[in-house]
Amino acid sequence: SSKLALSQVHPMWQEPLAVPGGDRQSPVDIVVRESIFDPQLRPLKVQYDPRTCQQIWNNGYSFLVEYDDTTDKSTLKGGPLEDQFRLCQFHFHWGENNTWGSEHSIDRRLYPAELHLVHWNSDKYSLFEESVIEENGLAVIAVFLKVGKRHEGLQKLVDALPAVRHKDSVVEFTKFDPACLLPENINDYWTYAGSLTTPPLTEAVTWIVMKQHIEVSHDQLAVFRSLLFTSAEEQLQRSMVNNFRVQQALKGRTVRSSFT
Ligand SMILES: NS(=O)(=O)c1ccc2o/c(=N\O)[nH]c2c1
Numbered sequence: 562s563s564k565l566a567l568s569q570v571h572p573m574w575q576e577p578l579a580v581p582g583g584d585r586q587s588p589v590d591i592v593v594r595e596s597i598f599d600p601q602l603r604p605l606k607v608q609y610d611p612r613t614c615q616q617i618w619n620n621g622y623s624f625l626v627e628y629d630d631t632t633d634k635s636t637l638k639g640g641p642l643e644d645q646f647r648l649c650q651f652h653f654h655w656g657e658n659n660t661w662g663s664e665h666s667i668d669r670r671l672y673p674a675e676l677h678l679v680h681w682n683s684d685k686y687s688l689f690e691e692s693v694i695e696e697n698g699l700a701v702i703a704v705f706l707k708v709g710k711r712h713e714g715l716q717k718l719v720d721a722l723p724a725v726r727h728k729d730s731v732v733e734f735t736k737f738d739p740a741c742l743l744p745e746n747i748n749d750y751w752t753y754a755g756s757l758t759t760p761p762l763t764e765a766v767t768w769i770v771m772k773q774h775i776e777v778s779h780d781q782l783a784v785f786r787s788l789l790f791t792s793a794e795e796q797l798q799r800s801m802v803n804n805f806r807v808q809q810a811l812k813g814r815t816v817r818s819s820f821t
């Protein structure tokens with residue numbers, strides 16, 4: 562069933578039993594009727610410069626499209642955020658089939674994949690590495706992927722993936738505007754205080770989960786699944802699939818919505 566947790570589907574990495582004092586872990590299931598409309602949530606202000614796009618890296622867990630974050634050229638502010646945040650990378654999580662793959666769920670509904678656009682607080686810190694340990698350090702936009710029509714903007718990225726098939730491979734990748742991966746309506750979202758979903762699992766993330774999904778084709782997702790967790794030298798190759806974390810308890814947190 563689509564409810565299988567990662568540990569049942571694929572013992573990717575041994576989950577630490579509990580992050581020290583972990584009371585704001587991610588991902589979570591968003592129960593729509595328990596989310597609270599907050600009229601004070603402002604529109605999101607996204608300004609990405611495609612010229613800051615640098616490379617794609619297979620880090621052995623996902624593939625990261627990395628941006629030059631040494632200046633304030635690609636930024637996120639507004640919404641639930643008090644400060645300005647700088648885009649540093651985006652990546653995805655996906656399943657071995659179209660039944661599951663996302664990290665967050667909406668009323669228990671899982672999607673075949675989930676996009677994360679990762680930003681760090683450049684008003685308060687000077688490096689991503691610094692902000693990772695601060696509770697207001699990061700802001701991640703999550704967008705659900707649904708299987709349907711081909712996503713024209715994504716195809717340039719899909720065409721580059723065979724070059725980073727193995728863990729630790731890198732390929733130059735430039736002039737890609739990540740705004741093309743956002744849904745038309747970015748002002749309907751849920752937001753909550755959470756964590757990174759991979760080690761170090763630090764509780765530094767303001768999550769902004771888009772209500773509207775984007776569509777990609779079955780073939781485009783199949784290329785994600787053609788990537789490998791393993792490096793070229795390893796004799797046993799393992800497909801990069803089910804690279805999502807199991808859902809975590811909300812532990813009393815409130816999920817706010819920007820819409821009624
Ligand atoms: N999957 S996630 O929570 O968006 C995320 C984003 C940035 C990250 O950096 C990490 N280690 O340096 N893990 C991680 C997870």
Ligand SMILES: [Zn+2]
Nearest residue numbers: 652654677758
């Ligand atoms: Zn992620």
